[in-house]
Amino acid sequence: MVNIEFNNENIEKCRCPCCSVQAVSKCAYEKLDKLQKMSGNPGPDDVPGMYCVSGKTECDDFNPEGECQCPKCEVWKEYNLGEGEPAGYFCQNGKAK
Structure with missing residues (x-):
C-alpha cells in the first residue's frame, strides 16, 4: 500500500488545480479560493x-472527459503511482493503493 503524507509540501507539488477534469468545477474553485485565504494546515476536505x-472528490461538477494531469504531478512521479491502482483519475477512482 502506498503511504503518501497529506502535508503542505505535497499539496504544493500536486497538479490537480490545473487539471482539465476540474477546470470548470465551481466546487473546486471555491475550495481553491478558501485554501488561499486559509491560515494553518488544511485538511483533505479543504484542498x-x-x-x-x-x-474521490466530494465535488459533483467535475468533467470526466477531461485529460487527467496525474502523470505530470511530482507526487505521482515520486511515489510511482503509475504502477499502482488506480493509476490516475484519483478524483473519480479513489486514492492510490
Whole structure:
C-alpha cells in the first residue's frame, strides 16, 4: 500500500488545480479560493486536489472527459503511482493503493 503524507509540501507539488477534469468545477474553485485565504494546515476536505491521498472528490461538477494531469504531478512521479491502482483519475477512482 502506498503511504503518501497529506502535508503542505505535497499539496504544493500536486497538479490537480490545473487539471482539465476540474477546470470548470465551481466546487473546486471555491475550495481553491478558501485554501488561499486559509491560515494553518488544511485538511483533505479543504484542498481541491491530493485525491491520490484523500480519495474521490466530494465535488459533483467535475468533467470526466477531461485529460487527467496525474502523470505530470511530482507526487505521482515520486511515489510511482503509475504502477499502482488506480493509476490516475484519483478524483473519480479513489486514492492510490
